[in-house]
Amino acid sequence: MGEFAGLRQRVLHWLASNVPESRVEHVLRVEQMAAELARRHGVEVSKAAQAGLMHDLAKYFKPQVLLEIARAEALITDPVDELNPHLLHADVSAVVARDEFGIRDPEVLTAIANHTLGRPGMDHLSCVVFLADSLEPGRGSTPELDILRQVSQQDLHKAVWMTCNHTLNQLIANHRLIHPRAVATRNWFLQRARPKAEASAS
Template sequence: MRELPKALQTDGTSPQVNQSIALSGLLPPPDRTRARVLAWLKGNVPETRIRHILRVEQFAIELAQLHGLNVEKAAQAALMHDLAKFFKPKRLLSMAIAEGLTLDPIDESNPHLLHADAGAIVARDEFGVQDEEVLDAIRHHTLGSPTMTLLGCVVYLADGLEPGRGNTPELEELRRLSHEDLIQATWRAADASLRHLIQAGHLIHPRTVQTRNAFLQQYKQTEAKPRTLQNHFVKGIQP
C-alpha cells in the first residue's frame, strides 16, 4: 500500500489511518490546500513575490477558462509555481542532484534557473501534488519545454505576462495573443525572452531555444493546414 504523502498526513495518527482517510476521500478540499500553500508562502517568500504569484494565479485562471482547460489545475500550478524562488543556490543544486535531474552547464552556473524544478519537488513532497501535468507546468514555467501541454503554456504565459510585468506594446500584444492562440503566444513569448537575453548579454539555456522552435513549428503546421485545404478546393480536388 502506497504511503500517503507526508504533507497530507494527520498529526498523531498512524500511516494506516492516514491511508484510510485518503481512500475515503476525506482529504482537505482544494480551498484548504490553497490556504496551506499561502501560509507556507508567507513564511518563505517576500510579500511582493506573493502579490506576483496571486496575479499569475488569476491570469492562469482567466486563460484556462478562455481556452477550455482545467481551471483548478491551472490555479494550483500557478499558485505553486514560485515555491522555491528564494531558495539558496546550494539548496537548489542539491535538490536537483538528489532528484536525479540532468543538469545543463548553464544550470550549474546559474542555479536560480532550477527554482522551477525545485518548486515542483516542494509541491509534490510538501503539499502532496501527484498530478504530473500540474507538476510539469510548475517545472516549465521559467524556461518552457518543447513538450509542454497547453496547461503548461498557460502557466508559462501567465508568469511572464501578468499585469505586474508592465504595459509595453510588446507585452500588450503578447497578452492579446495569449487570449487568442496559446501556441502562437508561447513561441512569441519565448522569442521575446531570447531577444531580451541576447541584448542583455546573458547566457541562454537551450530549453528556451527548444521551446521557441517547437511551438513555432507547431504554429506553422497549424497555419499551413487551412492554406493547403484552400488550395485543394481551388484546384477542384477534394482533400
C-alpha cells in the same frame, strides 16, 4: 472545492514565510491569469490555479539548496544549470509542491516545473502557466507585452513561441546565458504554429 481552499491557505501561509510580499502578489496574479487562460482554452481551471499558486515555491532558495535538491532529483540537464542555479527554481518548486504539499497530479507538477524554460511538446496546462508567469499584469504594460497578452487569448502555441522570442531577445541584449531548453521550446512551438499560419494564408 473545500479541499482546494484548504490547500490554498496552507500554500499562502507557507509563501508568506518564505518569499517577499511582492512575490506573493506576483504569485496571486499568476494564479488568476492562469485560471483565466485555462477557462479561455478549455483547460481544467482548478489545475491551472493550483499550478499558478505553487509555481514559485523555490524562487528564493539559495543557489546551493537548489543545486542539492536538483542533483538529488537528477534535474540537472545542462552546464547552464550549474552556472545559473536560479533556472532550477521551477523544477525544484515542483519537488516542493510534491513533498511539502502532497501534490501528486503529474500535470500540475509538470506545469510548475515548466513555467520558466518551457519544454518542447508541453501540454496546454503547462502553456497556460508558462504564459501567465511571463505575461501577468505586474510584468508591465508595453506594446509588445500587450500584443503577447492578446495572442495568448487566441492561440497558445503562437503565444508560447512569441513569448520565448521576447525573453530570448532580453537575455541576448543583457549578455545572459541561455538555457538550451528555452531555445528548444521556442523552436518546437514555432514549428507547430507555422502550419496553422500557412493554412490560414492559403
